[in-house]
Amino acid sequence: MQSNQKFKKVNRFFTILSILFFTVSAKIYSQVLPYSMNNLSPVGNGLNLNNTLQNPTKPNVKPRELSNNGTGKPIKDSLTISGKNYISEVNPKDTLQKYIFGKSIFTNKNLYFEPNLKIATPSNYIVGPDDELIVDIYGYSEDHYTLSVNAEGTVKIPKIGNVHVGGLTIQEVKRKIVSKLSKIFLGLKSEGSGASATNLYASITLGNIRQINVLVQGEVENPGIYTVPSLAKAMNLLYLAGGPTTQGTFRKIELIRNNKVIGTIDLYDYLLGGILKNDFTLEDRDILKVGLYQNRINIIGKIKRPMLYEFVENETLEKAINLFGGGFSEDAYTANVKITRFTNKERKVLDVNTELSGSFLLKAGDQISIEGITENRYENRLNIFGEVWRPGYYSLENCPTLLSLISKSGGFKENAFTSRILIKRLKNDNTFENLAVNYNDLLSKKSEDINLKREDEIFVSGIDNLKENFTVTIHGEINTKIESKNKSDKTSKSISSKLQTASEKIDENKFEENNKNGENNLNTENEINSNLISEESNNKLLERQNKLTIPFINNMTVEDLILKAGGLRESANLGIVEIVRRNKSFTEDNLIQNKIGEIFKFSINKDLNLDQNASKFKLEPFDEVFIRSSSTYQIQQFVTVKGEIKYPGVYGLEIKDEKISSLITRAGNPTLIANLEGASLLRKRKKSDFERSLREDQLNNLNNSSSQIKSNDKNNSIEFEKIGIDLNNLLKNPGGVDDLTVEDGDVIDIPILKQTVKISGEVIHPTTVAYKSNFNFKDYINHSGGFTQKSARKRAYVIYANGNIDRARSFLIFKSYPKIKPGSEIIIPTMTKNAQQVASMVNIYTGTITSLISLYLLVQATTK
Template sequence: MLQLKKPSNLVLKTIKSRHSFMSAVNLRSISLLMIALWSLNSFAQIPGIPANMSFPTSVGRPTTTSTGTKNSSSRKVTEIAAEKNEVDSLKRKKELALNEVDSNIVNLRKKIFGYSIFNNSKITFDSYARMATPKNYVLGPDDEIIIDINGYSESHATLPVSPDGNIKVDRVGNIFVSGLTIEEAKKRIVSRLSQIYVGLKASGGAPANTTATISLGNIRTIRVTVIGEVIAPGTYAVPSLAKVFNVLYQAGGPNENGTFREIKVIRGKKLVARVDLYDLLTTGNLRQDIALQDQDIIQVTPYKSRIEIVGKVKKPAIFEVLPGENLEMIINDYAGGFLPEAYKGVLKVTRFTDKERKLIDLSGDILASFFPKSGDFITIDQILFNRYENAINLKGAIFRPGRYSLNDNPTLTKLIKRADGFKEDAFLDRITLVRLKDDLTKENIAINYRDILSGVIPDVTLKREDEITVYSGIEMMETYTVRIQGEINLIAREKLAERFASGSTSVGALPSNTETPSVGTFPYVKNMTVEDLIVKAGGLKESAATGRVEVIRRKKNIWKDDPSQITPTIGEKFQFGINPDLSISPSASKFILEPFDEVFVRSSPNYERQQFVSIEGQVIFPGVYALERKDEKLYDVVKRAGGLNAQAYPAGATLIRKVRLTDQEVERKSKQLQELNDNNTDATLRVEPVKQVYEESIGIDLVDVLSDESSKSNLLLQDGDIIRIPKEPQTVRMQGEILYPTSTRFIGGASFKHYISEAGGFTSLSARKRSYVIYANGSVDRTRKLLGIINIYPKVNPGAEIVVPRINQKQLVTQQLLSTISTITASLSGITTIVLLIRTIQ
């Protein structure tokens, strides 16, 4: 069971200070409140709770705890639960006041100088537990005094100040300290203690052997009221060490209408201090931050005079000014001074009059004598960044181009010397000077610098904003080049690097005999020979014909006002041989190139790269074969492959050849296919995009070739050809406009229509006369007309594919119309017959 102790002086004082509250409740409520307070005071006596545990007590900040041990430096603020609830309520009120303002007021507050210091959560004025006790601190009830006796005698005591203002010292009795400063209290306590501790005083010439240290322990709570133009006005319970800035920070500081310059502290109906927050904001000095006492009132009245400064100052803001403060002091002390780019010649002041606004152009040299009025809006512009008062610009073929000072370089020769002189390619015969005239138009002045150096003309005196350009002789010349093409390694080397990078080792990756000749363009250099140019181009290919090199040179026709000298010749040709190893030797050509020469290295007529063909399918040795001769034919390669095996079907053999079209050929072929489709009224063709590189199947008669080597079917082979010899197929495929596209078994002697029947027959949209057969060897045969009436269908062989196109939409409409007309005609004929019979009977 909880053991209740006699209430402490703190509890008794709290009950007395709440007399008005207690009178409003019944006796039972008072008893419950006393029990709760006594329980709180006895909480540390409960088993299992540490004896040094305490509860948070400081206002709005984490509290420190007092262990009660000797020489304890921690300190806490004594308060009761009711006061804490009241402080929490004020905090919530402050938060609501900050959250409920509209955006215009928020923006206005941000511009007010000094407002941010109270609106910054990282700034705090609370340091009660760690600050030294001020010497002028006035003691009162609920303060604690710590007494330490050291030396000949040892003693320690923590003594609260009672509501009567006394501390009770063991063996000394009550000592009255309320209302005394901490220094005055120290003297009184030591005086009383010396009565029982004789060693505290020196006697008989002997020094004192005992010392007494008096310090302040836990401090009391005082109540301070903040009224006027603040964010959250109200009464705040704060530690007795609190000062003006502590309480203003708790209240959120002055609002958008509150003064920062004349904050009043009222004590006992008397004005005890006027606080100017600008002193703290500008100097960081807290000298006006006076200590507060219980029942003090902080009054923040509305401001009297404000101005706004914008533009090129370090701290643009809305400033509150006092009488006698001039604009120079405001800018330097409050706004932080001008920025380096500020234009100080004229400041723009917008001022309110009784009827309207007016604009004042304020000269920068009278700021000390200008006293702004409330509402003034002062704008400080920046200097002209794109203009210099003494700049000249030098550019072109000089070593150090850029802007220079006119004062240090008044003439052209001094300017050139300051820029470390001309580059080697400088064109000195015509230097351009562009000058800005008085009417802001520009004029061009041409200068021959060589004449200045020789004294023919005087040195040029420069002016502000002059722009001098020195041209490069090389840049003024046409860009000289030479070009070489043909059997050089320029492009071949690049392709080889790409091939190795991609890891390609296939036959198709090998270079073909139709490669585009390599072309290289190089800057012209004096005394360059043909061999020099070939070396720059990567050397010669193996295929180069070194005995026949051609150079084509431009014909330089100089016009001399004589039309008879105009000739049809546009170039000169030079032909000679060169040393194959390109060495510098007596056998070298010694041919010196000139600008824009075109060099051609021809290919040797007897040189050929290896060419390859592939044979696949039913031969004894299928694979890749290199052509031995330029005239090697189909029969030769089949024989080299060992001939056909027993499963081969030579009638179905095909030749696959790669076709490469130029861009013009692709465009022309696409146009032809589109026109063919547009002009075909019988059947619809599906136009496929034309590929630039594709494989083409060529129908060959291998049976004829193998039976007669001299047959016209024995084709010459090309690099990359693929010969495919399949097994004998056993099926025929039908597709297109038939009822059931399918494949069926080949039957020897069966007709075209038999296979159409196997696929369900023609449909109503079948273009029968356009039907055709694709044979196994890639050849095609079409349907023909006998006497323009009867369809003669092609023969069907094993592996063939029958294709039936679809009727064109226009032809379909025509057929439907003819059918309708035929039906109507037949109907009319029948009706006429019936009418005639009726008339005959009658």
Template sequence: MKKIITVIIILFTFLQSPEMLAQDFLNMNDLSSVKVDNLSEADVVKIKTQLQSKSMTLNQLESIALSKGMSSAEFSKLRARIDKPTLNNSLVNTNSSTAERTRKQEKVSNIKIKDSLNAQIFGSELFDNPTLNFEPDLKLATPMNYILGPGDELQVSVYGVQEYNESIPVSVEGKITIQYVGQIAVSGISIEAATQKIKAAIARVYSTVSSGQSKVSVSLSRIRTIKITVVGGKQPGNYSVSSLATVYNALHLAGGPGKNGSYRNIELIRNNKVYRNVDIYNFLVKGDQSDNVSLKENDVIRIPAYSQRVTINGEVKRPGIFEMKKGETFAQLLNFASGFNEFAYTASVNVTQKTAKEFKVRDILQKDFNSYLPQSGDVFRVTKILNRFENRIKIEGAVFRPNFYSFTEGMRISDLIAQAEGLKEDAYSKRARIVRLKNDLSTEIINADLGAALSGDLNADVLLKREDIVTVYSVLDFREEYKVTIAGEVRNAGEYDYLDNLTLNDLLVQAGGLTGSASKRVEIARMIKSDNIDNSNPNRIELINLELTPENNEQLKNYALMPFDVINIRRVAVYEKPEMVSITGAVVYPGNYVLQNKKETVYNIVSRAGGLKDVANIQGVKIKRPIKAEQIEKIQSIDLNLSNSDSTSVKLSEKLKNQMKYTIIPVDWNKITKDPKHYSNVTLFPGDQIEIAEFNEGIKVTGNVLLNSEIPYREGKSFRYYLNSVGGVDAKGWKKKAYIIYPNGKADVASSFLFFRSYPKVMPDSQIIVPEKPERKKLTAGEWVGFGSIFSSLALLIITAFR
């Protein structure tokens, strides 16, 4: 019994020692009995994991192993095992799954050319759109029936106790090679069968896979490219496509069927036999992709010529050219064209057919749609429905519901009025108008007595016909539109509707009441009406004068108005609101001042403002007066006798509107202080701005001079002195037209007499401006020749005259 127990313990120790060794290799004290050949691949991975966790090199491990009794020969084997690639770089007890990976596909370059030559052929848009394709989605799960072949690449992963992950290509012999497992033939079998085969092979080598402690996953990481041939397409030829590609994918790459190619009978040829007939209309009309089968290596897609095509135009939802199979009817053609649209005439369809010699026309009735078989070359034309109604009638005017109504035989005018929910209160019951369309499409008018028709008189209750238009008049239609006009001192002057019993008080309230400037005087102008002409009365209107109380907008007697009366509310004799002017600059109290009287002058306002300060420039007093809109209009209305092409008038108008906001009035303050009655003591208007400049000794020189600058004023120095001080006039400067603007806004210009030129006097704070010379057009050579001819002719005439 003891011997049996000892054998079991020794056997257990022998079986477990490699795993125990791998789990705690670095902590063992005796390594003399370690046999590296007995270590599994997982044991070696765990030793490598321990080395990585402790950041230990193989040289450090060698010194420790040799010191613990391990022989140099065994450690050399261990070093070789550790350096050699293994299933993975670690062996951990985890159940983590493989990381998500992206399937790859060799890029296929096929040039897609948009072809609009056959744009009317139904289905061509499926292949003419460059942005549309039928490429397989590489992110979808691999179809379990996918057949592997050379060029595919498998992602083999082992996870669990043991981990392994590697992309393995399928060789040209159809095999994959897994380290320590060997070669496995996978070509020609499905991915599902290959997965089972690979799992069985790995389980034979790694015990944890067979025991279930580790799992195996096989997926397709790279898809092979296959060669196929397209015949009869717009771009026929050999194509490289994905092994997951389908028939539609290949047709799209080839641009679809060619000019005369069929869309209904495309052949997929495999192994020299027709594998499938593809009808693209199943996809276009029904969305059925049963014909969109997967392709295989060396497949041929043959697009034969179409057998028959027909054309349908007009009022269908999808007009175009359609391919028809034998036995298909016009009803099926309508289905391809998505049916009639809402304006189609569906009772019959016109078709133009071809015979051996000429064309002929045929009408297909609606009952024959399911039996007529279209012939090749037929052109169907679906026309619009007629723009007329078979049972329409209309009523308009003074009824509660004017509208179109359905007509029935025997309908009378009283029936139509009842349908329109009766007459309105303002309806004119003596007469109604019926506009009737006669057989020759001309119109006639029939009058009806509504009162008698509605009271039961059958003779007056007119029988109606289709397309009759019944008009019920309103008594208001016969009344003239009366107005009254109010003007003057009311808030909302204008024209108002006249109503019966309208009074002056009513109109005043409607017009918003009187303004504060309204007087008690009211003048009413009334139209004179008479059947007889009175030559002794020269008056065109009658004038009525009344008085009212402005405080309460009421007159003493409520006066009744008549149509077309014109009421004028007069203004009180004296009613002026306070109006102001402003003064700025070097005065003691600048600001706004109310005009005290109608003759308020500059001197009065300056005196009210405390007078001038010591720093005031008495030569710099001026008034800025706003330009009113009516003044601009007057200037613009002046005829300058300029041609339409001359831009002077346009520039003048723009300058008046956009630049000239004020007019400047110079003031001679010295003359005013000596004589307040001097003409410079201007009477002010509301809105005037008085400006008093502060004293400034600088002289500004601007315009077309070499240097725009400000020169200190020197008493007695001339106009030329200041021009020379800025370097003189530049090449474009017009010196003889130079002018000066004084501080008070007054201007002066240089003048000349004979050979003498005088320049204006310069005063402090003035501004000298040199304008630009106008451009002059130079004479051409032809013009000089013309002048020469004229002078020669004159000279010849003079010589001839003195002979």
């Protein structure tokens, strides 16, 4: 009993082991079988030129599919997807395909090697089963036969019987059929064979052709058996099979028929010469075999077609360069070719003279490197630049010496410095040396002419380059208009065309060269720095003064300089022209006296005429000329009066200290509805960065909602400051303390009399209410619903109609609030965060204490 149980356990164990074994074997067999049976794959669906051709192939590689729309050109090729090589996408060596010569023709969808079925039947065509023969008899008698070749190779002709045609050429078939038909058609002759006595002829053509099966094997992308038309040739099959792989040969493709190699195909004949030699017509059961490549070389560098090439025995380096690679590129170094070759143990480098390339045999694995000519290296180049008329490069053969090169370059310009010409020369050790030559000594034969060498650089300096750029400057009341450097200044001026008179305009072609030499370089700017400009009226003349710097010219006078500057303004003081000159005499006395410069003062003629009144003062380099403003010259100043006035508008000031009362009187006095206590004076002033920042912080902290305090532009440094005035007292007491002196740009604003008061800020309901003379500050707050929890009561303030501000005050437990007038605005600021926190803590503590007291009282009551 126990032995039976042991036997059952052992049997169960071996059963499970057998199942595992067969499962694993089946898995391995399913993976290996497609590769082992690759060349024995079944015949495909056949090639129909209007349909799809397929063939079985390796796993993970789709068979090539070709289709067309009847035009003879493919509209689909499975090996090319969106212009990309499908094989490259699945082959890990895809990058190698780009460099193998000839591989591209099998992946190019624009090439299509389709058998041409619309050609005359070749005379050597072998007739076989499934071929169709069409026989037409014409002349004195007519008849038509359509004969199909059966599997035995015979055709059945009516009234004649079976005729064997299989294995015969089309020419032999024609003769045999005509011979058979002549028994019933007397005098019958084959078409084109000569005149017939009976005028009776027979035309025999090939109709539908048969399909044949051809095996493509070896190193092709899609090996297998292909069903193709009997007119197909070897190249058609190679293209359908995807061409040789990256390991396949292009030079020795064998066609095997009846177990014999009947010929080989060298694709390089087609790729390089456009000739397809030995493109055999295929027969049924032919085998097209593509073997492994034997010898391959790599040509890189300056060659027209750098790629990987396959060569056969006895091919030379010359053929590889000129035929395979297409020859050297234009910038190739053709004297020598470097070849990297494998030995049995390592590599070695060979330097081959191209003259011997015809006898140099190639070896498998050779890498042929064609180097380029060294850039920027010339065997005969000279360079001359500087102050010559035709600078540039010249050849050493045409200019062997310095004098010949100078002559060839057009000679020197007028400003050339010929006493020292510099030659930069490249020495044999690839370092440079400098040679200095005096041209005058060469002309006088004191020195011999210099023989030049390749890569010599000759520099001719200009006299202007050897001295400081001399300038003169004029300041003050000149008429030159300039462009303001401050982009935000809306009063920017443009450069005036007066900087050049008609006689001084230079040729446009010479403008750049003259600028290079320091001519016509005009440098205009404001006399006063833009950061120092103020809006005060007494600075107007200073702010508009200009400064002009121009190159110095010999014998220039002050009048000449003024003419260059566009003349003088009417505000110029011609009686005092001041010139400041550098101190150029460096003596001990000057050092002791601490002298900086010399000052010259004189008057000039306003008309700038060359008469006896013209100054004879000659300017020197770096002179500074100052044209002052006339002390009696004044620019008009204006004040604006607007609002509730009889004649609002702009008024010019008559005297420097004109008062507000004078302008109000000139403007016709206020109207009956004018708010005299709310009048204000708006004065333009420049804010500092600190003031702008402080003002913004104040507005943010106060959470100001007032419409009367606004900033037109936060980034603008100019603002109108509102100054409160009381016109009621001012007009009653003209010239008094309240009667202020107006300034240029002031605006006097007289508002209409308002009968309202505005309450805004931290109140329950910000609103505007009617003014009542018997209401105080708290009455108006009550009309807006009262204070909120965030109200900063101690910081409350009132803005009056004229811009004045008054705030709340407190002393101990006493508080006083500002008086309210018509048109006022009451503002309750927001309590700061710290104050809110303190108030919150007080509320918490108060609530806690209240709770404790309530709890204590409750306990006491419960105890009692």
